[in-house]
Amino acid sequence: MKNRLEEIRNEKGINQEDLAKALSVSRQTISSLENGRYNPSILLAFKIAKYFSMAIEDIFIFEEDYNE
Template identity: 55%
Template sequence: MNNHLRELRNDHGWSQADLAEKLEVSRQTINAIETGKYDPSLPLAFKIARLFGLSIESIFEPAP
């Protein structure tokens, strides 16, 4: 799965640690999602989408 999490995070001026704190996950989780090593659970994907005020589909998309 591809995602735009790093770009969204940078647009808000947040570090991985900042975003992790807002989502109540570890910084390592954020890093793993951004690098494509981990796909978030559905509840976490909803939490991320809510935080940025976007749809899940606008943040996460299937890999080609």
């Protein structure tokens, strides 16, 4: 799954540490999300979307792999 988290966070002028605190996660979690090394739980995805007042689909891009 791809995401636009870093792009959106930068547009809003929010650093990783402040976003992490607002979401009650570590800064490393935010970094891992942005680098595509970690997919969020549905709860975390909802929290992120709510924080930015956006739809989940506007932040996280689901790409189906038809080979599986």
